[in-house]
Amino acid sequence: MTMFDRVKEISKKRGLSLAQLNEKAGFKQNVIYSWKTKTPSIDKVESVAKVLGVSVDYLLGKTEKEEPMNNTRDMEVEEALNSVRMYQGKPISDAQRETMKGIIRAYLDAQDKNE
Incomplete structure (x- = not known):
């Protein structure tokens, strides 16, 4: 599973669309969608992890546990x-x-x- 897929999956569990997540993380329009083909900076991953209440390691696929912060x-x-x-x-x-x-x-x- 790619990081984009993980973000999409956990967003859905949290009742957020990717557009809403993008906005809550304070990103410009469609930043998260660009992760389908681009590798995001660590500060962007940290922002999304914080909004979703999961660890950066989970988003990066280093652990299968969501491990909320x-x-x-x-x-x-x-x-x-x-x-x-x-x-x-x-x-x-x-x-x-x-x-x-x-x-x-x-x-x-x-x-x-x-x-």
Whole structure:
């Protein structure tokens, strides 16, 4: 399933047309439709994920779980992880990604306590 197909499917589940989603995400007309043939920028994918309440990983097909973003902390962790795609020239595995999520959450929690 392509990212466009995932976006279309989850939009339908949320009761939104693609045109409505496009508008809620703050895009110019037909931006999401262009994803049939073009790869969107990560900031656009993040905007759509936020509107739909799913993870960027779900939209990218990296997970089959919709994993809604529960809070701002989850979004901060996802943003941090989105900058890490490879380590030592190799893509990071799902297990490594989950480990890094835990480390980032712990770090952010510790920062909150120190403020």
